């Protein structure tokens with residue numbers, strides 16, 4: 465696409481600096497580059513949302529009326545647009561952190577064709593790092609297993625999650641993480657959906673699982689608490705827009721139907 469076309473289109477602008485994204489009233493700047501105060505000369509299209517292009521711009525220049533904020537501030541947005549902003553964020557992080565070839569040490573360059581960093585010396589392509597994580601709602605007789613982590617300062621409880629290890633299937637990861645963190649054995653593991661989670665580079669893969677056996681024994685190195693919750697005694701939950709919240713709400717909705 466020519467620079468003239470980029471400049472003259474109404475577009476969504478993901479202006480990213482230092483792992484923050486520029487938002488106007490908690491929304492992405494939308495409009496022509498000039499009107500938004502965006503330098504579009506290095507804009508790279510990351511997708512399209514409702515027939516409008518979505519561009520990634522790496523820049524510390526604050527667009528008109530915008531404030532640099534963490535990507536979380538955009539969680540209220542439609543998932544399709546939020547995920548494109550996540551894509552821009554992950555590409556920006558790639559450019560920051562993969563600036564040198566891990567094979568030969570030469571400085572890499574961003575390739576728009578590949579959406580990757582390319583080493584001009586040894587021709588190796590370096591794609592953005594994406595870390596697979598499982599996240600799982602464990603259910604037992606109308607209750608869901610929720611855990612509290614020391615890192616959540618608001619006392620929030622959420623479902624169990626963890627990184628996939630090398631050579632492990634997702635189903636094995638679900639069983640292992642739940643066992644390690646809570647002492648409980650689970651089965652009937654089934655896939656629900658996924659969410660790119662650019663904090664900084666996770667891909668959350670969500671599952672439901674059923675309690676099989678074992679007493680609840682939280683690993684206090686990882687958790688401050690874990691308990692079985694039903695609709696009548698819910699703690700503070702993850703914010704809407706997260707796949708954790710969706711797992712919890714889907715589970716509660718199923719419990720209501722089962723009654």
Ligand SMILES: [Zn+2]
Nearest residue numbers: 565568583586
């Ligand atoms: Zn190289």
